[in-house]
Amino acid sequence: MNDSPVIEAKNLDLTFETNDGPVHALKGVDLTINKGDFVSFIGPSGCGKTTFLRVIAALEHPTGGTITVNGMSPDEARRQRAYGYVFQAAGLYPWRTIRDNIRLPLEIMGFPKAEQDAQIDRVLDLVELRGFGKKFPWQLSGGMQQRASIARALAFDADLLLMDEPFGALDEIVRDHLNEQLLQLWGSTNKTIGFVTHSIPEAVYLSTKIVVMSPRPGRITDVIESTLPRERPLDIRDTPEFLEIAHRVREGLRAGHAYDDE
């Protein structure tokens, strides 16, 4: 594993002013993410995991502390198109075909036409949607739409991929399949991935590092370096090693009062 930090957060604070008073979405967050890491963020609602992802993406701005992405400010990194973002909903434009949806960031970033088509073909292969380029989003299943959304995020070759509960709206069988595919993709492209999830097995299965967070205020309760090998078949979820890591995650969530009643 490389040791060059891609994301470095030191004492990060983010407080929202709301009608019901200030909300400490993030407090004192210290975290380093290195190149090639697959980092999952797990925790209950309000623990700040999505907020942290959005701060990296420069969609939110911290009120205290520092954070650098690729050695520069998140805004600068965003301007340099350093990352691809995948939302919980596929968010494809219904008036564009799948190919043209993937083309969207390439158009905005000014890629020449020939290169656009080459990139689209490449990422369609990566997510195994080769024959579906001319279809419209509403002609595809939910899982396929989400794959198209991932392809869109990969199209412009950013080294950093930020994913906010991308498989949350899908059923478990589709989810398993997509998890496998995502790991293969990560293996072949060596990108750095930040992944927000609600699911403990998903976090443990996918990650090299698991960040357990808890709410009120949003903070990191535990950072677990996974001991599982990089190549992982789905069956690894039944091994004792896997269960031990999952247990540690659950302990971290309990310590953060994730299982208490409101």
Next chain:
Amino acid sequence: MSWVIFAIVFWAMGYWANYKLANGAHSQSRLVKLAVPVIFGVTIIAVWEGLVRGLNVPHVILPPPSSIAERFASSLDILWVDFVQTFVKGALSGYLIGCGSAFIIAVLIDRSPFLQRGLLPVGNFIAALPIVGTAPILVMWFGFDWQSKAAVVVAMVFFPMLVNTVQGLAATDKMQRDLMATYSASYWQSLFKLRLPAAMPAVFNGLKIATTLALIGAIVAEFFGSPIKGMGFRISTEVGKLGLDMVWAEISVAALAGSAFYGVVAIIEKGVTFWHPSQRG
């Protein structure tokens, strides 16, 4: 008397036919869905004809459909002149000017939430007012001819179109706008690639409403003063002469023009917003 019996029998047959079709096995097919309202319409016309003739209703009160059809066929030249004056010169030009300017202004004020917060309530308010009342004023400013009618149409369609377009431009959700932010897209890129296409359903809703308003505006404006042609003019003078079959003939032209106008806009809408759930059935 036989006419009245004809009317009653036709009504019974029409009702029976529709009842069978509506509750039958094929009631959901496109053919049946088309046939039932058509049968209903034909029945109404037949009953109309039968009752008017059978009960000897004076033709100056309510002419039977047959005499209306006769008048229609024999007055095609007058009807055409009136149509061009009212619809083409008055309604259509006012529609294009009014909708076009409303669309452009909506895009211009898009960058100013302050202006939007001010214009939207004012626009909604003005859109609910009896704008046809401005007709005499506009006749005074623009003269008797089609220009004042076009002006009334502009006044009537502008605010509904403005309100609909502004709502359409606001139709994108936060996630979509965040996605654009992650691409570091400029305001114009975001406008042309995301917000304008997403606004099209609301824009066409406004355009469809405007077609009805345009025709009403042009015709009613002519009630307030017009050169000796135009559908509104013809209606008000023929009404004065109790030439009601001509009035009905003009109204039929208006009805045809209105539905055709709406239909054309709806077809264009289907092409542009093919992706919207409402168009995919």
Next chain:
Amino acid sequence: MRSILPILAVVSAIVLLWYGAAVSMNSKWAQDQAKRADVELSFSELVADTWSQERPRLPAPHQVVSELWKSTGEMALKGRAFSKRSLIFHGWITLSATMLGFVIGTGAGILLAVGIVHYRVMDMSVMPWAIASQTIPILAIAPMIIVVLNSIGVQGLVPKAIISAYLSFFPVVVGMVKGLRSPSMDQLDLLRTYSAGVNATFWKLRLPSSMPYLFTSLKIGMAASLVGAIVGELPTGAIRGLGARMLTGSYYGQTIQIWSALFAAAILAAVLVGIIGLIERSTLKRMGMSQ
């Protein structure tokens, strides 16, 4: 309430533009008069003149407001609220036709909507016509209805009310049908598990669910009824009512009269729709359905 400032800004801008337009549109007449009297007008004299002409091309806002006041409040204070020159009188004439037509049209519309939702035959035969009728300029029929009814002896209030009824009828039908059909399949299935009949389903589920749609249609219907009553006053050269006032104003070149009648109609429309809005808010709040 943060909309108050922008609204005020927009309204003030409109008023300012209005004053400016009054100057430019009325100046020709003022210059002509001055030339006839061999007098040169200074700029401030020109402006003052354009804002106080008797038959201006564009009355200034304060002229319209003062005429409005003269023919409403002032007359009411003198106890002559219902004299033939009072806008309250004319407004009342138009209002009564509007209200009668609105009530008839809304009542009939709701009944037809209930029929359409419950009887397949009515749904398939009438509903397409109801939708199609919204593309037809129904207002064009107004003169004919007035004249026909006059010739069989029905005059005054009723013919205008019929036009108003007709105009509010279709929006109410279309809106109510949408509203009565708005409950989801899940909701309807739940009532079926209670063995609830058509009546119970209607009163307990369909009718309450249709309230938001009903109020929207009522507002549209009210505005349409008012327009119908006004247009209904035009054909026979009526002399009573706001529409008649606008017509006589245009015949005699009394532009300020036209504008004040128009404003009175606008205020009437705003008040009527506003009242429905208030009823809507309190009803929906009591039903827990307010947005």
